[in-house]
Amino acid sequence: MAYRILAVNPGSTSTKIALFEDDHKVMARNIAHPPQELSAFQNVWEQQAYRQRTLISFLSENDLSLADCDIIVARGGTTRPISGGIYDITLEMLADMKSGRYGTHPTNVGCHIAFELGKRYRKPVICVDPPVTDEMCPVAKYTGIPEIRRQSSFHALNQKAIARKLAADLGKNYSDINVIICHLGGGISVGAHQGGRVVDVNNALNGDGPFSPERAGGIPAASLVELCFSGEYEKGAILKKLTGQGGLTAHLGTADCLEIIERIGSGDQRAAEVLDAMCYQIAKEVGAMAAALRGKVDGIGLTGSLAHAEYIVSKLKTHISFIAPVYLYQGENEMEAMAAGALRYLRKEEEPKHYTGQQDDNNAC
Numbered sequence: 001m002a003y004r005i006l007a008v009n010p011g012s013t014s015t016k017i018a019l020f021e022d023d024h025k026v027m028a029r030n031i032a033h034p035p036q037e038l039s040a041f042q043n044v045w046e047q048q049a050y051r052q053r054t055l056i057s058f059l060s061e062n063d064l065s066l067a068d069c070d071i072i073v074a075r076g077g078t079t080r081p082i083s084g085g086i087y088d089i090t091l092e093m094l095a096d097m098k099s100g101r102y103g104t105h106p107t108n109v110g111c112h113i114a115f116e117l118g119k120r121y122r123k124p125v126i127c128v129d130p131p132v133t134d135e136m137c138p139v140a141k142y143t144g145i146p147e148i149r150r151q152s153s154f155h156a157l158n159q160k161a162i163a164r165k166l167a168a169d170l171g172k173n174y175s176d177i178n179v180i181i182c183h184l185g186g187g188i189s190v191g192a193h194q195g196g197r198v199v200d201v202n203n204a205l206n207g208d209g210p211f212s213p214e215r216a217g218g219i220p221a222a223s224l225v226e227l228c229f230s231g232e233y234e235k236g237a238i239l240k241k242l243t244g245q246g247g248l249t250a251h252l253g254t255a256d257c258l259e260i261i262e263r264i265g266s267g268d269q270r271a272a273e274v275l276d277a278m279c280y281q282i283a284k285e286v287g288a289m290a291a292a293l294r295g296k297v298d299g300i301g302l303t304g305s306l307a308h309a310e311y312i313v314s315k316l317k318t319h320i321s322f323i324a325p326v327y328l329y330q331g332e333n334e335m336e337a338m339a340a341g342a343l344r345y346l347r348k349e350e351e352p353k354h355y356t357g358q359q360d361d362n363n364a365c
């Protein structure tokens with residue numbers, strides 16, 4: 001009998017839900033949440049009941065009962081940094097998400113919904129390679145201000161799934177290769193994977209690395225301080241400039257690259273320069289990760305929705321092909337990666353880790 005796995009993945013503007021039988025996706029829905037519906041909520045936590053109703057409707061419309069599922073898997077949330085792997089979602093983990101100390105993201109709400117439903121239906125509830133997966137080597141965490149450490153917050157689930165795929169395509173094990181993976185979506189992360197660990201990566205959520213369709217990326221620090229103290233903005237407004245209203249959205253009024261590329265096709269020079277700047281910053285981050293890997297790079301994987309865009313892919317290739325061969329893995333693989341983790345858990349092929357809030361020891365790089 002195949003295992004039935006329910007995967008739940010809320011993003012900023014949609015909730016992705018999928019049902020798997022073993023590794024076979026039998027049903028999937030990407031439910032868009034129109035801005036006018038989301039604007040009724042002050043914060044992501046207020047969206048919990050609304051998003052949960054979405055999930056319940058999906059199940060009932062498809063004659064599915066959670067009683068018939070074997071497990072619920074969520075993407076994981078912004079908790080204390082932990083090493084990659086499978087985790088049972090626990091109250092301690094949920095409390096750390098709720099505290100906001102480690103960031104805010106709709107994926108936290110997904111974990112709370114999964115936990116509540118799991119409790120109601122007595123099903124195990126897990127997450128796989130959560131976004132705070134921290135395998136960064138110690139030197140990568142330094143900034144020049146001791147009170148400020150670089151933190152890992154990125155698309156760990158998709159990054160690791162794609163790195164494993166790239167390794168398989170090279171006929172090697174993930175633990176035996178060095179690759180750079182670029183997750184190119186609404187947020188962008190560029191990770192250096194060394195022997196199965198992400199030893200360095202930009203923080204995709206909180207002002208680090210390239211700007212993205214909706215995030216500001218790294219900003220000259222003193223200028224940001226000036227803006228903060230200009231008296232023009234509340235803290236919340238500044239934070240929105242960094243995440244949600246930054247990047248392409250700030251420059252061009254939209255996060256939609258399909259629209260931007262169409263504008264470029266119609267001769268919009270400004271749109272071209274801004275999108276080129278984003279590609280340039282991504283390429284520079286790849287160069288930085290190549291240095292982190294001491295130039296020993298077996299391949300570069302481009303993944304996420306933006307990897308569908310020939311305009312972006314060709315710009316990137318021009319800058320980075322000299323480093324290593326570039327491989328395309330268009331779209332993201334998160335739902336499949338969540339289901340694959342759940343299957344390893346159910347088949348007892350991988351032991352779940354226990355969330356203690358303690359970080360694992362990192363290998364020196």
Ligand SMILES: Nc1ncnc2c1ncn2[C@@H]1O[C@H](COP(=O)(O)OP(=O)(O)O)[C@@H](O)[C@H]1O
Pocket residue numbers: 011012184185186187213255256257258259304305306308309332
């Ligand atoms: N087929 C496509 N070709 C090019 N760009 C795309 C395509 N599909 C989505 N995009 C762009 O990808 C970006 C959003 O990425 P997506 O992965 O959907 O977001 P998220 O990271 O929030 O899940 C948007 O700029 C969107 O316009």
Ligand SMILES: CCCC(=O)OP(=O)(O)O
Pocket residue numbers: 011012078105107131153154155185186187188204205
């Ligand atoms: C929580 C960090 C991962 C992230 O930024 O995800 P999205 O780009 O999907 O919002």
